[in-house]
Amino acid sequence: MKLLVIDTATEACSCALYLDGEIQDRYVIAPRQHTSLILPMADELLAEAGLKPTQLEGIAFGCGPGSFTGLRIACGVVQGIAFAADIPVAPISSLAALAQATYTKYGAVKVLAAIDARMHEVYWGRYKIDDKDIMRCESKEIVCAPNDISLPSEGQWYGVGTGWATYAENLKAKLGKMVQDYQGKTYPQASAMIPLALAAFQEGKIVSAEDALPVYLRNKVVQTRS
Amino acid sequence: MRVLGIETSCDETGVAVYDTKQGLLGHALYSQTDIHAQYGGVVPELASRDHIRKLIPLIKTLLNESHTKPDEIDGIAYTAGPGLVGALLVGAAVGRSLAWTWQVPAIGVHHLEGHLLAAMLEEPAPSFPFLALLVSGGHTQLVEVAEIGKYIILGESVDDAAGEAFDKTAKLLGLGYPGGPALARLAEQGNPDAFNFPRPMTQRPGLDFSFSGLKTHVLTTWRAQTQNKQTRADIARAFEDAVIDTLAIKCRRALKQSGLTRLIIAGGVGANQRLRSRLGELAKEMSVSVYYPRPIFCTDNGAMIAYAGAIRLETGQSEPLAFNAYPRWPINELNYSVS
């Protein structure tokens, strides 16, 4: 399969190209530069592989949660490519991407992914590896105060994501001995999403261009006067 | 050259296909007004969220209805500014990536240049040079358009834009949001002799405008009166007369000073019928020709972006793969030549 993956959900900006088992990728931490970087990255990867955009067979992207504008940059770019190349899209959770990367890197099989959501909240999800080495969410992904996170019932868990950098103390206090270790300075990355994307394509969890939409989690965006 | 145009600068998703030989092949528009009405104004985050849901379906509809196949598109134009940054980024991201995938050039269009050139979509189209009165929700400007790509601002509002004044006054009178068109409808029932509002900044020389004082005038008048249906209509009429009169006085002055013999109207307030007929009379009296876009191309739309983009793409201009949005972008920073 010829698959392009892009992610601009957080401060990081990344792109990966999967060609029947071979992976090439680009990754930089570059806040507010995503619009300048993302298409040149994709263009470079395809050029090196001697591929035209219309030869892609699928595309995946970090659909959130994350920065609203960042999510829409990736989403807009992906909608454009998917519509123009007439290919399906696999939306991939930013929290799942963090969990999957933690499995790949540290072999962690139970992961608590937390992204700093500003406004004293975190985006939160609990992930466990399945028998196909794919991270699955074992509860709903939520946005909440660090003190209101949903707790696992037992076991040793690995924390990952910027939520762990900002709110380590709150989270550790809530989770106690269940925290095995944590890695705060980590962002979602396109190359780490490839296993998730391949699984999504295999399982038919794909959508067409217009249905590739951000998952914001935070949906109350208007201050209503009370 | 056949160009797909995309407009997402504010609360309207607009798309169109313009062909430099065959003219406008189709356009489609989706307005978010209902979403924002309950908040009394545009909520930027909600606008962005809606653009990303609606843009691709709208492009699909457009291509179907205009019988355009994707491989017939030679370029993409998207509004790059000014406007709401999050909303602009949706159009820019989709537009730039469509172009990359189809391997055609893309261009980021100036929203106000789109408005200024909207009259070029009509028959007969004006030739250059002309004087443009741009009266929209965010801008009130008199612009000398020497040729495509050369825009000189002769005068502009020092405070509220004309459309903004319409909307704020409508709100004061309890007409909801966006109130401009509603206010214009109400004014039809008003007695023109009931009140007389000032014509701001017409007594001194110059081509600038000021409309913020008028709404204060509306408010004090409204408070001092028995607040019934007829007074409301009378005030609406007096307000509209004052705005239209002021615009006409400045247009006359600008035409005289510049010696230009063509006047074009652009922007949402240009949809106002009484403004159109008033400027028509002025033009007749001064022996100049006047041009208007059809009302739906006065307000935000994809057709004007497709047109302005097509002109620039034909000169060989295009954007790199790094795209961006420019929420503040003065029109006189544009400077290019088509010849």
Ligand SMILES: Nc1ncnc2c1ncn2[C@@H]1O[C@H](COP(=O)(O)OP(=O)(O)OP(=O)(O)O)[C@@H](O)[C@H]1O
């Ligand atoms: N018939 C009418 N009479 C008066 N005002 C009107 C009429 N129709 C529309 N308007 C006004 O036109 C404005 C909308 O125009 P337009 O869409 O061109 O502005 P905008 O795109 O919001 O602003 P800008 O183009 O400056 O960024 C609103 O203020 C609206 O009230």
Ligand SMILES: [Mg+2]
């Ligand atoms: Mg406009």
